Amino acid sequence: MDIIKDGEEITPIGDVAAALGLTTRTIRYWEEVGIIESVPRSDGATRGFTPYYVRRIKFIIKLKELGLTIxxxxxxxxxxxxxxxxxxxxxxxxxxxxxxxxxxxxxxxxxxxxxxxxxxxxxxxxxxxxxxxxxxx
Known part of the structure; x- marks a missing residue:
C-alpha cells in the first residue's frame, strides 16, 4: 500500500526504532511477518516510514503491550x-x-x-x- 503524500517526510528505520524504543530487527521482523509496512524502496535503500506507518507501528506496540500474539x-x-x-x-x-x-x-x-x-x-x-x-x- 502506498501511503506517501507529496512532501511528506520519510523517517529512516534507525530513527523510528530509537524514537519508539525498539530495535531495527524488531521492526524488520514485524514487516517480514506482515503486520507493518515501510515505504517502497529502491534496491539497497534504507527502510523508511511516513507518519502514517509510524502510527501503525505505535498501534502494534500497543497491541503487543495488551498481549496480542503475532x-x-x-x-x-x-x-x-x-x-x-x-x-x-x-x-x-x-x-x-x-x-x-x-x-x-x-x-x-x-x-x-x-x-x-x-x-x-x-x-x-x-x-x-x-x-x-x-x-x-
Missing part, C-alpha cells in the same frame, strides 16, 4: 486490509481483547488460589516450628 495482529491486519475496513477490524479487536481479559481473569484466580495455599502453608510452618512471623502474609 498471529492475532496478522488477523487484525488482514481484517483492516487494503480497503481500510475499520468496521471489520474493531469487532475482531474487541473479540481478541475479550479473550485476553478472560485469560487474565483465569490467571488471577489461579494466582489468588496459589497465594492462599502459600499463606496457609506458611502459617502451618509457623505454628508447627515456631518460626518467626515477621514477614507479611
Amino acid at each position: 498471529k492475532e495482529m496478522q488477523d487484525l491486519y488482514a481484517a483492516y486490509g487494503e480497503a481500510k475496513q475499520t468496521e471489520r477490524m474493531v469487532p475482531r479487536l474487541v473479540e481478541i481483547l475479550d479473550e485476553h481479559i478472560a485469560k487474565i481473569d483465569e490467571k488471577m484466580a489461579r494466582l489468588a488460589s496459589l497465594r492462599s495455599d502459600i499463606v496457609s502453608y506458611r502459617q502451618h510452618m509457623v505454628n508447627k516450628f515456631g518460626a518467626s512471623q515477621t514477614s507479611g502474609a
Whole structure:
C-alpha cells in the first residue's frame, strides 16, 4: 500500500526504532511477518516510514503491550486490509481483547488460589516450628 503524500517526510528505520524504543530487527521482523509496512524502496535503500506507518507501528506496540500474539495482529491486519475496513477490524479487536481479559481473569484466580495455599502453608510452618512471623502474609 502506498501511503506517501507529496512532501511528506520519510523517517529512516534507525530513527523510528530509537524514537519508539525498539530495535531495527524488531521492526524488520514485524514487516517480514506482515503486520507493518515501510515505504517502497529502491534496491539497497534504507527502510523508511511516513507518519502514517509510524502510527501503525505505535498501534502494534500497543497491541503487543495488551498481549496480542503475532498471529492475532496478522488477523487484525488482514481484517483492516487494503480497503481500510475499520468496521471489520474493531469487532475482531474487541473479540481478541475479550479473550485476553478472560485469560487474565483465569490467571488471577489461579494466582489468588496459589497465594492462599502459600499463606496457609506458611502459617502451618509457623505454628508447627515456631518460626518467626515477621514477614507479611
